[in-house]
């Protein structure tokens with residue numbers, strides 16, 4: 001399937017090549033119930049193939065087929081409804097440790113408080129090591145990582161951090177953007193040696209970037225998220241994209257880590273586990289990831305929203321949040337030691353990995369925080385108190 005990683009279609013080769021139309025711009029199909037596929041026997045260019053030719057009786061199913069009301073096979077640009085069947089991806093229930101797992105103080109094989117991380121095309125993990133004020137890149141199959149930003153102690157020199165709360169690895173520009181919280185600045189690092197201050201006088205509690213290169217900053221004091229065009233950050237004041245996230249002030253540094261994810265349509269998803277016990281605040285713990293559509297003035301609850309707990313429709317401190325190519329929302333449920341998956345409109349989520357009690361077995365977590373996918377669709381989980389990263393392979 002064009003635009004989808006590792007997803008094939010099993011279909012009757014019934015149609016003649018001459019009957020198949022090329023996919024339109026952005027790999028869409030204008031005829032109803034057609035999907036855009038690579039069909040090299042017919043053409044080098046992607047073609048639209050009728051969904052009615054699909055059949056999983058003629059070859060083994062590649063994805064778990066569940067019977068519910070809404071049915072989608074989605075690519076990044078196409079969504080096709082096939083009768084009443086939802087096709088869902090599944091993951092191995094036992095993970096593989098891909099980084100960490102040791103407790104060695106300051107050494108480079110030790111990760112403290114793994115939260116935000118990125119996986120590149122070679123499956124190297126770049127992770128923010130907040131408590132040690134550094135960013136580490138851990139290549140696949142290596143026993144330790146290497147510093148790629150910071151690592152010069154805590155401080156306010158240009159090459160130091162003080163309690164960084166979040167980061168974004170911008171593969172296109174070979175840079176790392178860091179929310180250097182206590183220094184009240186957002187700083188960009190290039191090649192482990194050059195730095196550029198993008199914003200100062202901002203208490204940034206979280207940041208992310210979209211595919212178009214806009215930067216999103218969560219301003220703790222203003223309790224809002226604004227979008228900025230990089231390169232013009234000094235000139236513009238940013239566009240407000242979400243507000244009133246934290247009701248109240250005096251949020252303690254790192255007390256309310258904010259996980260943000262922006263999808264291809266510039267909708268912004270915000271997962272806010274607010275730890276009231278560490279703040280002088282008296283408001284409800286949210287436990288409900290929100291989605292703010294582009295240009296909307298209010299967010300909608302996309303998961304949870306049923307108070308703090310361990311039922312399938314609840315969270316107990318949602319942290320890392322990512323959205324896959326089928327618009328399914330994955331949330332690390334910190335205190336419940338599980339990763340949940342929701343679709344917008346679902347009444348409850350499903351446990352995707354973990355949920356087997358707290359522990360260090362490979363099907364358990366001890367405070368899962370960050371989440372990410374690699375290019376093959378495998379799921380990675382930062383397992384905070386076990387100081388490790390686990391990979392859960394996608395089962396096709």
Ligand SMILES: *[C@@H]1O[C@H](CO)[C@@H](O)[C@H](O)[C@H]1NC(C)=O
Pocket residue numbers: 067068
């Ligand atoms: C799907 O679910 C409906 C209602 O629960 C049931 O009647 C139907 O037999 C199911 N279909 C399959 C293929 O399992």
Ligand SMILES: *[C@@H]1O[C@H](CO)[C@@H](O)[C@H](O)[C@H]1NC(C)=O
Pocket residue numbers: 051052054055082083
């Ligand atoms: C969809 O449903 C129709 C009618 O129930 C059936 O003929 C067709 O085979 C189904 N298509 C798939 C892909 O299951």
Ligand SMILES: *[C@@H]1O[C@H](CO)[C@@H](O)[C@H](O)[C@H]1NC(C)=O
Pocket residue numbers: 146147148149151192
């Ligand atoms: C980055 O610079 C530090 C010194 O500041 C050095 O120890 C480290 O090895 C460098 N990392 C890489 C990947 O070159």
Ligand SMILES: *[C@@H]1O[C@H](CO)[C@@H](O)[C@H](O)[C@H]1NC(C)=O
Pocket residue numbers: 170173175213230231
């Ligand atoms: C990429 O880096 C250059 C400086 O090397 C900078 O001018 C430009 O704004 C950056 N773009 C992004 C999207 O970070």
Ligand SMILES: *[C@@H]1O[C@H](CO)[C@@H](O)[C@H](O)[C@H]1NC(C)=O
Pocket residue numbers: 275276277278317
């Ligand atoms: C909340 O804050 C308290 C006090 O700082 C800390 O002991 C506790 O571990 C925190 N809980 C979470 C879920 O971060």
Ligand SMILES: *[C@@H]1O[C@H](CO)[C@@H](O)[C@H](O)[C@H]1NC(C)=O
Pocket residue numbers: 273274275276285308309316317335
């Ligand atoms: C959720 O509730 C439980 C029990 O009431 C409490 O121990 C826990 O700290 C709460 N979680 C958060 C994030 O407030």
Ligand SMILES: *[C@@H]1O[C@H](CO)[C@@H](O)[C@H](O)[C@H]1NC(C)=O
Pocket residue numbers: 077079263264265323326327
């Ligand atoms: C983005 O918008 C398109 C068109 O409305 C929609 O089909 C697609 O599912 C959206 N993507 C996500 C991740 O919601």
